[in-house]
Amino acid sequence: MDKIKIQFVLNGETRQVEVEPDLLLIDLLRERLGLTGTKVGCGEGDCGACTVLLNGKNVNSCLLLAARVNGCEVVTVEGLGSYDKLHPLQEAFIAEGAVQCGFCTPGMLLSAKSLLDVNARPTREEIARHIAGNLCRCTGYTKIINAIEKVACADRHCACSREAEEGR
């Protein structure tokens, strides 16, 4: 099979790679590029553990051909924050006890980000609906929703409204 040359922005960095036409995005990320933060729970689009952001939208990387991301921007959990500078969602997940086994966490964080980026103040119901494609078998979702709500500027003292004020 002829390989396809693609170029895309991965976690803010331009990458050029050659991929087989049938290579899945999840395998490109995990096996080829060593970004194992993105998980495989089912490989069939059912669980959301493999969620990444494609041009800001949450997608299942197990259902996407790697060649499809040519010219796009991809964000994985590795691009969300670092040990030194956690993303507010990462901080909130730790503080609210939203992480148990942690296998759903990377996908959950990215789905949450894709919501907050377009809707800074979602209701609990909107949060629940938005993460419906991300299964969590440990937490029962309550603490995950609490964590997302905490970041979602539900009150004026939350981290992101402070950031916004400081930026002004």
Next chain:
Amino acid sequence: MSEFKVVGQSVPKADALDKVIGRAKFAADISFPGMLYAKALRSPVAHGILQHIDYSAAAALPGVAAVLTGKDVPGANNFGIIIKDEPVIVKNGEKIRKIGDTLALVAAENEAIAEQALALIKVDIEELTPVLCPIAAMQPDAPKIYDKGNVLAVRKIVKGDTEAGFRDSAVVVQQQYKTQMVEHAYIEPEAGIALFDGDVVTMWVSTQNPHYDAKEVARNLNIGLNKVRVIQAATGGGFGGKLDVSVQVHLAMLAVVTRRPVRMVYSRTESIKNSVKRHPYTITMKTGADANGRLTAFECTIIGDTGAYASYGPGTLTRSAVHATGPYEIPNVKITAYTVYTNNPQAGAMRGFGVPQVAFAHEAQMDMLAEKVGISPLEIRLLNALRPGSLTATGQYLEQSVGIVSTLEAAAAKVREIKLERRGGRL
């Protein structure tokens, strides 16, 4: 209290930081240079005898490093936490007891080659009638899944005289309850990676039970326990289902034979087919009470489907029998509990360990009795709840620390509070 750093404080989970960053290493996240990928050939039939297996074409496929069958298991070729009845790989001439039993293992340069190799293995299986219902399996003329018979374990509890107890009852409720098989569906499928450095097998596995795993690896490879090192990788949920052996012995065998790192990751389908389940139960329960609602007598028969292998079956059955009366004091009790082999997926440990099934039954009984007596569901429970000084079904005298009454009272207070809120504070 405030002098304590941990007790009474909300402490961040030790590994939460690595998990939100994406750095926590689950078994499938670990790799080594020169690593092989392992896959298992699984039985497509629920009950049969493996007559012949031909893997010559698979072994000849370029990129295949090893194909192993039952004859290649150096040691005991059986495992199980309570009873060693599950084969590592079914040998020629031996029994297949469920869909998913391992017939062969392949290690190859990549997963696609391993899959191709599996498709090239030819198996000849003499099919036997599968036994899919535990009640049918208990009949004397049922096909035998094991030579010793299909009933794996029986538990009996007798306290007082139930006949007399029912004679003195004003109301009696008798019902049959059925509970379903439940899959844990932990979000991370089973996975592991093993290395052999010429002396010691080291593996990182998704497991709840590394010490037990190490013993099973040693027994089945016929090597010393000091030659096996099992390390629990970050584990993506278990709920009891990862207490049993999955990839451990297979990986160890392949690592020793190929002398290369080997990784095995189950697909979701493989995980569901091969992992243990919550036991499905058929429960017949008869409960009597006097005219005030005080419990007088209790009889219960439990038949559990433990599937093809014992796993934690005998243990969960004990818990079911011991807890069948629920958190209530009953003077006259007779419980008989069976757990029975079938050709269904094996059942084992799952959150609650045999108790949720009986809780479904005894709580339904309480509601029906309350209705017959004409008191509330809360009243009948408070009246009969175990307290310090109570005798349980097994005759245990409870001296202290029995929380059910205070729990019921706290729950009732919460219900009143919520009802009040819903009415906007108006009584």
